[in-house]
Amino acid sequence: MTRIKEVKKQRRSAHQTQWAAQFAVASELCKRGYGVALTMGNHPVLDLMVISPKGVHFAIDVKGLYKPNPWFVKNKVLRNKRFYVFALVPDQRNNQFSILTQHQVSRGIQTNGKNARARRRAKGLSPRKDRDDISIVDWKFAENYGDRWEALPR
Secondary structure (H helix, E strand, O other): OOOOOOOOOOOOOHHHHHHHHHHHHHHHHHHOOOEEEEOOOOOOOOOEEEEOOOOOEEEEEEEEEOOOOOEEOOOOOOOOOEEEEEEEOOOOOOOEEEEEEHHHHHHHHHHHHHHHHHHHHHOOOOOOHHHOOOOEEOHHHHHOOEOOHHHOOO
8 A cells, every 4th residue: 555645835945036036037137128147146235236228237136035925125225226126936926026226115114114113002012122123125015116117227
Protein backbone atom coordinates (compact mmCIF):
# COMPACT_ATOMS: atom_id res chain seq x y z
CA MET A 1 0.00 0.00 0.00
CA THR A 2 1.43 3.37 -0.95
CA ARG A 3 0.72 6.51 0.89
CA ILE A 4 0.11 9.66 -1.01
CA LYS A 5 1.48 12.66 0.78
CA GLU A 6 -0.61 15.74 0.57
CA VAL A 7 1.47 18.52 -0.87
CA LYS A 8 1.06 21.65 1.18
CA LYS A 9 1.78 24.89 -0.61
CA GLN A 10 4.89 26.44 0.86
CA ARG A 11 5.24 30.11 1.56
CA ARG A 12 7.48 31.85 -0.94
CA SER A 13 10.67 33.27 0.57
CA ALA A 14 11.11 37.02 0.79
CA HIS A 15 14.32 36.62 -1.21
CA GLN A 16 12.50 34.93 -4.12
CA THR A 17 9.70 37.49 -4.03
CA GLN A 18 12.11 40.42 -4.07
CA TRP A 19 14.02 39.04 -7.05
CA ALA A 20 10.79 38.30 -8.91
CA ALA A 21 9.66 41.87 -8.23
CA GLN A 22 12.94 43.47 -9.36
CA PHE A 23 13.01 41.53 -12.63
CA ALA A 24 9.31 42.24 -13.25
CA VAL A 25 9.83 45.98 -12.74
CA ALA A 26 12.95 45.97 -14.93
CA SER A 27 10.99 44.18 -17.66
CA GLU A 28 8.15 46.72 -17.53
CA LEU A 29 10.61 49.61 -17.72
CA CYS A 30 12.45 48.09 -20.70
CA LYS A 31 9.13 47.62 -22.53
CA ARG A 32 8.53 51.36 -22.03
CA GLY A 33 11.90 52.35 -23.52
CA TYR A 34 13.91 52.86 -20.32
CA GLY A 35 17.47 51.64 -19.86
CA VAL A 36 17.83 49.59 -16.66
CA ALA A 37 20.77 48.33 -14.62
CA LEU A 38 20.16 46.03 -11.67
CA THR A 39 22.39 46.59 -8.66
CA MET A 40 22.14 42.85 -7.87
CA GLY A 41 21.71 43.61 -4.17
CA ASN A 42 25.05 45.42 -4.00
CA HIS A 43 23.66 48.86 -3.24
CA PRO A 44 22.00 49.62 0.10
CA VAL A 45 19.52 52.28 -1.02
CA LEU A 46 18.45 51.39 -4.55
CA ASP A 47 17.62 48.34 -6.63
CA LEU A 48 17.54 49.75 -10.15
CA MET A 49 19.55 52.48 -11.86
CA VAL A 50 17.44 53.81 -14.70
CA ILE A 51 17.86 56.08 -17.72
CA SER A 52 14.68 57.48 -19.25
CA PRO A 53 14.09 57.51 -23.01
CA LYS A 54 15.15 61.19 -22.96
CA GLY A 55 18.34 60.51 -20.97
CA VAL A 56 17.26 61.41 -17.41
CA HIS A 57 19.06 59.33 -14.77
CA PHE A 58 17.14 58.24 -11.65
CA ALA A 59 16.95 55.47 -9.05
CA ILE A 60 14.19 53.03 -8.15
CA ASP A 61 13.76 51.16 -4.91
CA VAL A 62 11.64 48.07 -5.58
CA LYS A 63 9.47 46.55 -2.85
CA GLY A 64 7.99 43.15 -3.61
CA LEU A 65 5.15 41.12 -2.13
CA TYR A 66 3.42 37.98 -3.34
CA LYS A 67 0.14 38.72 -1.58
CA PRO A 68 -1.49 42.01 -0.48
CA ASN A 69 0.05 43.16 2.81
CA PRO A 70 1.51 46.36 4.21
CA TRP A 71 4.77 47.48 2.61
CA PHE A 72 7.72 47.83 5.00
CA VAL A 73 9.89 50.73 3.86
CA LYS A 74 12.97 52.25 5.48
CA ASN A 75 12.65 56.00 5.73
CA LYS A 76 15.48 57.51 3.67
CA VAL A 77 16.89 60.96 3.08
CA LEU A 78 14.65 62.70 0.54
CA ARG A 79 16.09 62.90 -2.96
CA ASN A 80 14.34 64.29 -6.04
CA LYS A 81 15.21 61.45 -8.37
CA ARG A 82 14.36 58.48 -6.13
CA PHE A 83 11.22 56.55 -6.93
CA TYR A 84 9.56 53.47 -5.49
CA VAL A 85 7.80 50.69 -7.31
CA PHE A 86 5.71 48.44 -5.09
CA ALA A 87 5.33 45.22 -7.04
CA LEU A 88 2.78 42.53 -6.25
CA VAL A 89 4.09 39.34 -7.89
CA PRO A 90 1.51 36.65 -7.05
CA ASP A 91 1.84 32.99 -8.02
CA GLN A 92 -1.34 32.64 -10.08
CA ARG A 93 -2.29 36.16 -11.22
CA ASN A 94 -0.80 39.02 -13.21
CA ASN A 95 1.71 41.32 -11.57
CA GLN A 96 0.54 44.67 -10.23
CA PHE A 97 2.67 47.78 -9.87
CA SER A 98 2.28 50.97 -7.86
CA ILE A 99 4.69 53.75 -8.83
CA LEU A 100 5.36 56.47 -6.27
CA THR A 101 7.76 59.34 -5.75
CA GLN A 102 9.79 59.32 -2.56
CA HIS A 103 7.66 62.21 -1.28
CA GLN A 104 4.49 60.15 -1.79
CA VAL A 105 6.03 57.22 0.08
CA SER A 106 6.96 59.52 2.98
CA ARG A 107 3.36 60.78 3.04
CA GLY A 108 2.14 57.16 3.07
CA ILE A 109 4.40 56.35 6.03
CA GLN A 110 3.13 59.40 7.93
CA THR A 111 -0.51 58.59 7.13
CA ASN A 112 -0.09 55.00 8.30
CA GLY A 113 1.54 56.15 11.54
CA LYS A 114 -1.27 58.62 12.27
CA ASN A 115 -3.91 55.98 11.52
CA ALA A 116 -2.19 53.41 13.75
CA ARG A 117 -2.03 55.88 16.65
CA ALA A 118 -5.70 56.80 16.13
CA ARG A 119 -6.71 53.11 16.17
CA ARG A 120 -4.81 52.58 19.43
CA ARG A 121 -6.45 55.65 21.01
CA ALA A 122 -9.90 54.45 19.86
CA LYS A 123 -9.24 51.17 21.70
CA GLY A 124 -8.20 53.08 24.82
CA LEU A 125 -4.53 52.19 24.39
CA SER A 126 -1.56 54.52 24.53
CA PRO A 127 0.72 54.96 21.51
CA ARG A 128 3.56 52.44 21.26
CA LYS A 129 6.88 54.26 21.29
CA ASP A 130 8.71 51.06 20.38
CA ARG A 131 6.88 51.06 17.03
CA ASP A 132 7.63 54.65 16.02
CA ASP A 133 10.68 53.64 13.99
CA ILE A 134 8.77 51.08 11.90
CA SER A 135 7.92 52.58 8.52
CA ILE A 136 4.91 51.07 6.81
CA VAL A 137 2.97 52.07 3.71
CA ASP A 138 -0.53 50.62 3.79
CA TRP A 139 -1.55 48.41 0.87
CA LYS A 140 -4.58 50.58 0.03
CA PHE A 141 -2.49 53.77 0.05
CA ALA A 142 -0.03 52.30 -2.48
CA GLU A 143 -2.88 50.89 -4.57
CA ASN A 144 -3.95 54.48 -5.31
CA TYR A 145 -0.77 54.79 -7.41
CA GLY A 146 -1.37 51.68 -9.50
CA ASP A 147 0.28 51.64 -12.95
CA ARG A 148 1.28 55.29 -12.77
CA TRP A 149 4.34 54.78 -14.95
CA GLU A 150 3.90 58.37 -16.17
CA ALA A 151 5.17 59.52 -12.74
CA LEU A 152 8.67 58.48 -13.81
CA PRO A 153 10.93 60.88 -15.72
CA ARG A 154 10.63 60.73 -19.49
